[in-house]
Amino acid sequence: MPSLQDQLLKAGLADEKKAKAVKNEKRKQRKQQPKGTVEVSESELRARQAREEKAEKDRQLNLARQKEADRKAIQAQIRQLINANRLDRAGGETAYQFVHDRKIKKLFVTDTMADQLARGRLAIVLLNDSYEVVAEGVARKIMERDESAVIALHERKADDQGDDDPYAGYEIPDDLMW
Known part of the structure; x- marks a missing residue:
């Protein structure tokens, strides 16, 4: 089955020069088109958008x-x-009474624990709906992770050296001259 161009040449409706020129023009147009360009259909766009949304x-x-x-x-x-x-x-x-969730709670502790709780050396923390007493350092580590777990921790005063201060019994006179 001969092509349309061959049929036109045999019938004498077209000459060989024009046929070659048209053939060359078509070849040049094909070569100029980038090879990666393919028409993207609407369904492909929707599928790509659906994949991006899912991701x-x-x-x-x-x-x-x-x-x-x-x-x-x-x-x-x-x-x-x-x-x-x-x-x-x-x-x-x-x-020892403290406030938790705007309610006053009561915890029974020893006398020394009550004193240390008041001075900020011990703290009360919440564990599984029960209250526990821990040292201040442990309470600070817990506060780094979750502040709401520490229920009561008083700040230490600067002049509170504690029971281990070796000079606690010696007063410094006000009129000391150097």
């Missing part, structure tokens, strides 16, 4: 899962710190 949704879901895993890890660290460092309150007869 963004998956990223958000993974981010939420990661945050939840981090929160659980922090809670586990706090639980471990409290369980390892809580002080024994057995035999405590002194009621």
Whole structure:
């Protein structure tokens, strides 16, 4: 089956020069077109957009899962710190009162614990809906992870050296001249 061009040449309606010129022009146009350009259909655009939306949704879901895993890890660290460092309150007869969630709570501790709680050397922390007493350093570590876990921690005063101050019994005179 001869092409249309061949049929036109046989019939004498076209000459060979024009046929070659048209052939060369078509070849040049084909070569000038970039090879990677393909018409993108509407369905392909919608499919690509759906994939991008799904990828963004998956990223958000993974981010939420990661945050939840981090929160659980922090809670586990706090639980471990409290369980390892809580002080024994057995035999405590002194009621120490503190505020939690705008309610006054009462915790029975020893006399020395009550004094140290008031001075800021001990702190009250919340563990599984129960209150525990821990040292100030442990309470500060817990506060770094979650401030809401520490219920009562008083600030130490600058002049409070504590019981281990070797010069506690010696007063410094005001009229001392050097």
